[in-house]
Amino acid sequence: MLEVACIQFDPRVGDKTYNVEHSLKLIGEAASQGAKLIVLPELCNSGYVFNDREEAYSLSEPIPEGDTTQAWTEAARKHDVYIAAGINERDNDKLYNSVVLTGPQGYIGTYRKVHLWNKEKLFFEPGDAKNPVFHTPVGRIGILNCYDVWFPESFRTCALNGAEIVAVPTNWVPMPEQKKEDLPMAVHLCMANAHSNGVFVAAADRIGTERGQSFLGHSVIIEPSGRPISGPASQDQEEIVYGSCDLSKATLSRTVSERNHVLHDRREELYEL
Template sequence: MTVQVEGLDFPDLVVASVQMEPHVGHTAANVARSVQLIEEAAAQGASIVVLPELANSGYVFASRAEAFALAEPVPDGPSTQAWADAARRCNVHVVAGIAEREDDRLYNAAAVLGPRGWLGTYRKLHLWGDEHLFFEPGNKGLPVFHTELGRLGVVICYDGWFPEAYRLLAMQGVDIVCMPTNWVPMPQQPADRPAMATTLAMASAHSNGMNIVCANRTGTERGQPFVGQSLIVGAQGWPLAGPASHDGEEILLARINLKASRQARHLNAFNDVLRDRRDDIYDPMLGTGWPLPRH
C-alpha cells in the first residue's frame, strides 16, 4: 500500500523483530547467527531489523570480569562491524543490543546502524536486577536517530516500564521505537496470560501514538528463563505481528506507514494524545529542557 498526499508518496515500511537465543560467552556464534537472521529478514523485505538485548554476548554473566571480557567498544568492535557490514550489504537499518565497553565502564547498549554505517548508540537508562553489578546507567539520554525511513528511538527492556521514556521520545517526534529486550517472567505472572511486557508495549504505543518493535530472546541461560513473545505494536496500540512463541527463534514482520502512524495520535475530532497534555500543570518535557520538534 502507498498513501498519496499532495503529490508525495508515503510507502509502507517493513520492520522486523528478530527473536533468537544467544548463548553467554559465544560471541562469534551469536553474531554469526544474528547476521543470518538479518539477511533472512531483509530477503523478506524488511527495512528495519531489531535484535535482542545483549545479542552478541548473552545476558547472565558470572562475574564483572566475564562481562568486561565479553564487552566491546562501539562502533569499532567486531560485533558492531559485523552488523554494519550486514546493514550495508542488505540495505537495511539494524538496531542490535550489545555489551559496550568504554574505557573501564560497561554499558548495556544498542548500536544503531544503517546502510551507510554506524548512526549512534543508545545506553540503557534503567538497569534490571544483577545488571547493577556490571553496567553503568545510561548517560546518553533518549536520542533520536533521524533516517530516511523516519525518526527512530530506542529503549531496552526494563526502560519499557517507565512511561516517561516513551513520552519523551514521542515529544521528540519519534515514529518507531526499537526495543532490544531480554524479558523474564514477572512475579505472579499467570501461566495462561501474555507477558506483562507485551501489555506495557501496547499501552505505551497507544498512549503516545507511535510504533514499538520489541525483539526478545528465548531459552534458559544459567538458570534464568526468558519468555520470548516478541511483538510489533502499531501506533494505535494493537499488535501488528506476534506475540511470537515462548521458546522458538522467529522473525516477525509488519508493515508500518509513517503518515498513518502520526495520524494515530488523533483519537477523534476532539482528542490528540500529545496535544491534550496539561502542560500548564506539568513540564511538557519532564524537566529535560529539550526543545519541542516541529512535526
C-alpha cells in the same frame, strides 16, 4: 511503508562468535524477506547472565570500532537495511547495556540503557542521556531497552522528540506474579504506550534459559492504535516477526478526536515528576 522484522533467538552466554554469526544469518534471512528495519534482542552478542563483572568485561567492545558493530554495519551495507541490536559496550573501562543502530551508510548511533534491571547494576553503568530519536531516511526511530518499557516517561520522551517507531531490543524475564498462561505484562506495556503516544513499537525478545534465568519471547510489532500487527511470537521458538508499518499513521493517530491530540492535551504543569 517500512518493512520491519523482529528477530527472536537464543544467544549463548560467552559465545560471541556464535551469537554474531547466527545474528548475521538471521539478518540475511529477514533482509531476503524484504525487511528494511531489523531489530535484535538485548545483549544479543554477549548473552545476558554473566557470572561476574570480569566475564561481562571480557565480552564487551567499543562502539563503533568493535567487531560486532563492524559486522552488523557490514551486513547493513550489504543488505541495504537498518539494524537496531543489543550489545555489550565498553567505553574506556566502563560497561553499558547498549543498543547500536547502524544502516546502509554506516554506523548511526548508540543508546545506553538508563533503567538497569537487577544484576545488570553490578556490571553496567546506567546511561546518562535521554532516550534518543534517530532521524533516518526510513523514519524517525526511538530506542528503548527491556526494563525501560516499565517507564512510560521513556516512551513519552521518544514521542515528544518525534519518534514514529520505537525499537525495543529486550531480554524480558518473568515478573513477580506472572502466570505462564497470561500475555506477559511487557506486551501490555508496549501496547498501552504505543496507543497513548501514537507510535509503532517493534520489540525483539530473546528466548531460552541461561544459567537458570528464563526469558519470555513474545516478540511483537504493534501499531499506534495499540494493537499487535504481527506476533506476539511464541515463548520459546526462534522466529522472525514481520510487519509493514506505515509510519505516517504514527503522527495521524495522535489526533484521537475532533478536539483531542494525545501529546498536545498533556498538562505538564500538573504532573509530579
